[in-house]
Amino acid sequence: xxxxxxxxxxxxxxxxxxxxxxxxxxxxxxxxxxxxxxxxxxxxxxxxxxxxxxxxxxxxxxxxxxxxxxxxxxxxxxxxxxxxxxxxxxxxxxxxxxxxxxxxxxxxxxxxxxxxxxxxxxxxxxxxxxxxxxxxxxxxxxxxxxxxxxxxxxxxxxxxxxxxxxxxxxxxxxxxxxxxxxxxxxxxxxxxxxxxxxxxxxxxxxxxxxxxxxxxxxxxxxxxxxxxxxxxxxxxxxxxxxxxxxxxxxxxxxxxxxxxxxxxxxxxxxxxxxxxxxxxxxxxxxxxxxxxxxxxxxxxxxxxxxxxxxxxxxxxxxxxxxxxxxxxxxxxxxxxxxxxxxxxxxxxxxxxxxxxxxxxxxxxxxxxxxxxxxxxxxxxxxxxxxxxxxxxxxxxxxxxxxxxxxxxxxxxxxxxxxxxxxxxxxxxxxxxxxxxxxxxxxxxxxxxxxxxxxx
Numbered sequence: 006x007x008x009x010x011x012x013x014x015x016x017x018x019x020x021x022x023x024x025x026x027x028x029x030x031x032x033x034x035x036x037x038x039x040x041x042x043x044x045x046x047x048x049x050x051x052x053x054x055x056x057x058x059x060x061x062x063x064x065x066x067x068x069x070x071x072x073x074x075x076x077x078x079x080x081x082x083x084x085x086x087x088x089x090x091x092x093x094x095x096x097x098x099x100x101x102x103x104x105x106x107x108x109x110x111x112x113x114x115x116x117x118x119x120x121x122x123x124x125x126x127x128x129x130x131x132x133x134x135x136x137x138x139x140x141x142x143x144x145x146x147x148x149x150x151x152x153x154x155x156x157x158x159x160x161x162x163x164x165x166x167x168x169x170x171x172x173x174x175x176x177x178x179x180x181x182x183x184x185x186x187x188x189x190x191x192x193x194x195x196x197x198x199x200x201x202x203x204x205x206x207x208x209x210x211x212x213x214x215x216x217x218x219x220x221x222x223x224x225x226x227x228x229x230x231x232x233x234x235x236x237x238x239x240x241x242x243x244x245x246x247x248x249x250x251x252x253x254x255x256x257x258x259x260x261x262x263x264x265x266x267x268x269x270x271x272x273x274x275x276x277x278x279x280x281x282x283x284x285x286x287x288x289x290x291x292x293x294x295x296x297x298x299x300x301x302x303x304x305x306x307x308x309x310x311x312x313x314x315x316x317x318x319x320x321x322x323x324x325x326x327x328x329x330x331x332x333x334x335x336x337x338x339x340x341x342x343x344x345x346x347x348x349x350x351x352x353x354x355x356x357x358x359x360x361x362x363x364x365x366x367x368x369x370x371x372x373x374x375x376x377x378x379x380x381x382x383x384x385x386x387x388x389x390x391x392x393x394x395x396x397x398x399x400x401x402x403x404x405x406x407x408x409x410x411x412x413x414x415x416x417x418x419x420x421x422x423x424x425x426x427x428x429x430x431x432x433x434x435x436x437x438x439x440x441x442x443x444x445x446x447x448x449x450x451x452x453x454x455x456x457x458x459x460x
Contacts, residue, residue: 065080068259073158077154078260082122086122088142089107096137111255120210153227156277160313165189185439189425192229198396232284254269277312279316280314316426317350317388320356324364342368352388360404363436367382416438426454435454437451
């Protein structure tokens, strides 16, 4: 049954009392942090610099490489020449592994920028719950990393996800990243807005390179599950760049075909006790569109006796009581929320709003343009919505919150931080939010999440 909750009865009573029909008033945190724009780290900051040596592998990051969790995509960049594109891997540390795969190599141009050589290699046939070492490069620029595969998907499995959004590459971004790395997350759910390269003139893609070097100390060792945000669009038609998401799709490969998706912008994977569904706020999602058709089919095939937890990642939040980006997610909510309630999605993570907010289980599925029932209602059969667009990016924090606080909003605060979603067993998980200014073990907000399917 996984690890027990010695305090579960008390919290369960609190949840029931606050989530039924009339919910207790939510909390707007009194903690205040500077709301001014942040400043990006300079390109020569040690955290952004490329490793020394001719053609040294850099910007290393990994992603799950299949639907089940027995494959990994290794991605990296070489700046001077393509190299052999090989990844050596195995269970022996120290570069002694002889098994290798050869990746595919890409380059792209964006206005006046030309990328280095982008490599993506897929390692398949891995064992569950196993630590693997992998090496890139050769000679004096060989670099070794490692990752641990997830446990096999079963009913009663424990697993911990981190959650970050809207990270950027400021000193606050670095604080968020280091705070997360000192915690217990085994894989990171990233809810969009990565490098913020598009805030620079001509969407300076050199800032994609610096960002990928910034995240390497985490992303080379555990998968970052990608969601695209508005800052990944990189749509610059006045300078001839008319293909949306061009840098993003070249740099970050995901196993979208493994879940029968036709686009890397939406896909799903199983990881341990969870099925994770990634959606695109900035791709067509109306009825009959490819994303709509795919989502309906993907939800139907989820087996909750194998992956009891169902998580959705999007960028633009469907529920948000901050003034920033208020109501931007409403079109997607109207179309997709009935699916989320029908298929008993447990929790939905979003970014976009540069603040933190957690709702009670809430839905507005009764509303249509004729009946006038347009007030969201606390509904114990609906998902919890969490906004974690507070990674630390150059645009600073969102302010102010709408007043009065909506009755479905449980906690909100305008500070930088990250989330942790700790699945304990098939019925209970603990979500916690960690403010950058606090110690690693301190949760500024937390809540027990009850599994919708087994409640």
